[in-house]
Every structure is written in C-alpha cells, then in structure tokens.
C-alpha cells in the first residue's frame with residue numbers, strides 16, 4: 001500500500017543520513033526546496049521520474065520508499081499476512097504456558113522496562129525493585145559496545161528471537177537511531193508490543209516487524225547484512241543447528257552473525273565431582289552446549305569469540321541453581337559473544 005507518511009519519513013531520514021539539507025537535495029534533483037519539504041511532511045508525492053532518481057540516490061527500491069511493508073515483501077520467500085504493520089509468517093501462540101508468558105509480559109510492561117534499562121533511563125528493571133537481572137545490568141557496557149559494532153557494519157540487521165529484552169536492537173539504536181532493523185520473534189505479542197512501544201518512542205521508518213521462526217527464516221538467501229542474536233538461538237524453540245544454517249543462508253556474503261551464548265565449559269564441568277557432573281548432564285544437557293561446532297558446520301569460517309560475563313548458580317534461583325545447591329556444588333557459566341562472518 002502506498003503510504004505518503006512512510007515516504008515522507010523515509011526520504012527525510014535518507015537525506016539526513018547522506019548529510020544533505022533540503023536545499024541541497026532540491027538542487028541535486030532540480031526541484032524547489034518547497035517541493036522537498038512537501039514530500040517530507042506528507043503533503044505530496046514526487047513524480048515517477050523523481051521517485052526513480054531518489055531510489056537510485058538512496059540505493060533502495062521505489063517500493064521500499066513508498067510502501068511500509070515493501071521491504072519485507074521484497075526479501076520474503078513466501079507470502080505472509082500483514083497485520084497492523086507486522087509481517088506474520090507464523091501463527092499466533094497456542095501453547096498455554098507461552099500464552100500466559102505473553103500475558104505477563106504485556107501486563108507487567110516488560111518491554112518498556114527493558115528498553116529503559118538498556119538506555120540507562122529511570123524506570124528500568126534495575127530501579128524497579130522488582131528483581132532486575134544482575135547479569136543483565138552488568139552486561140550493559142558490553143551490549144553497548146557490541147551494538148555499536150553491529151551498527152557500524154550497517155545495512156539491514158535482522159534481530160532474531162528479540163524477546164521482551166529486544167536483543168541487541170536497543171543497543172544498535174543507541175549507536176545509530178536510523179539503523180535498519182527487522183525486529184522478530186516467534187511470539188506475535190513480543191513483536192506487537194515492540195511495535196506499539198517503538199512507534200511512540202522513536203517512530204523510525206527504518207524498523208520492520210516480523211513474527212517468524214528463525215529455524216525457517218522466510219527470506220530469500222543472501223538478503224540481510226547482519227543478524228543479531230542475544231540469547232535466542234541458545235534458548236531456541238526448535239533445532240539450534242538448523243537455526244545457525246538458516247542464519248548463514250540469509251546473510252549476504254561478508255555479512256555477520258553476532259550471537260550471544262551462555263554455557264558451562266568443559267573445564268568447568270570437569271572441575272565438578274562425578275555425581276554432580278552426571279546429575280547435571282542428565283537433567284540439563286543443554287547448559288553444556290557451546291554451539292561452536294554447529295557454527296562451523298553451518299558454513300561460518302571466520303569466528304571470533306569474546307567472553308562477556310561469567311556467573312555462578314550461587315547468584316540465581318533457577319531450577320539449575322536449585323539442583324546445584326542440592327548437589328552441594330557451584331556451577332560456573334561463561335557468556336560468550338561470537339562474531340561470525342559469511
């Protein structure tokens with residue numbers, strides 16, 4: 001659908017990104033400054049020839065300039081239903097536990113709190129007195145650094161399993177408020193809540209929203225420049241190696257996957273008494289899953305890793321922490337971020 005408002009915002013953002021004033025753009029195109037101003041305030045659309053000139057200048061398709069859902073339609077490998085600006089490639093949740101989780105997320109305003117925590121604003125989890133994540137607060141400087149790296153890579157960024165935390169998206173946006181990001185999750189509610197929040201907070205025409213399964217990414221091969229994964233793949237509903245292969249497939253050559261993963265290393269496992277090793281391997285095999293081999297098998301050749309945090313079960317109250325206490329041991333997790341290049 002042609003959308004004047006969308007066109008106005010997009011053309012203004014592209015112009016600013018190129019460091020051009022309205023007068024400079026008008027001069028380049030041989031039109032008046034008033035004409036450019038009218039486009040940007042959604043009072044008018046340019047002629048077809050000028051639209052073509054603008055699309056060449058900005059390096060995007062005419063569809064992308066005119067249609068709010070144009071970009072996702074352009075890279076999609078299958079049809080989808082567009083609902084309130086969200087491309088729905090998967091059906092809504094029916095699993096009762098997940099539906100309850102979605103209700104809690106909405107009712108308790110997790111998205112706004114996570115956003116504020118990411119931006120270091122009042123009202124985030126850390127000052128809510130409501131059990132903010134210690135590891136999350138500690139991780140912010142690294143998240144900011146990594147967000148900047150992803151923003152510097154530029155192009156179209158697919159944030160997978162964005163979740164109520166938004167993945168790396170809030171950090172990329174701190175580095176570049178006009179970054180082009182597809183915010184995605186299996187949960188429609190996660191994506192809807194982010195759209196509702198960010199439409200108010202930023203109203204950026206460079207954000208896209210998709211309910212999709214990252215184990216079966218509904219995009220053509222070689223269509224995105226970067227994939228940001230802030231703990232989605234490790235907590236994947238589906239198969240982790242399939243997810244990594246899908247990430248590799250949709251990345252353009254030279255594209256990057258930035259993936260955060262917390263696990264118990266072989267050394268940390270070996271330091272535990274035998275009875276604890278056996279009990280943990282039996283009940284929580286996934287905590288030892290480092291995904292390095294799967295990343296190589298997916299096709300990624302250049303993989304740089306950086307330790308971003310460590311924590312122990314003494315700090316938490318999860319099921320694993322409870323088991324560790326029952327076993328009389330402390331289990332150490334190491335959090336890595338991997339920069340993988342296609």
Ligand SMILES: C[S@@+](CC[C@H](N)C(=O)[O-])C[C@H]1O[C@@H](n2cnc3c(N)ncnc32)[C@H](O)[C@@H]1O
Nearest residue numbers: 161162163165167185186213214230231236237
């Ligand atoms: C632990 S959260 C990820 C953390 C999140 N990125 C953050 O920064 O808070 C896991 C998220 O991944 C989503 N997810 C899990 N499996 C998925 C899949 N196969 N496709 C898309 N999203 C998935 C879940 O719905 C959930 O929102």
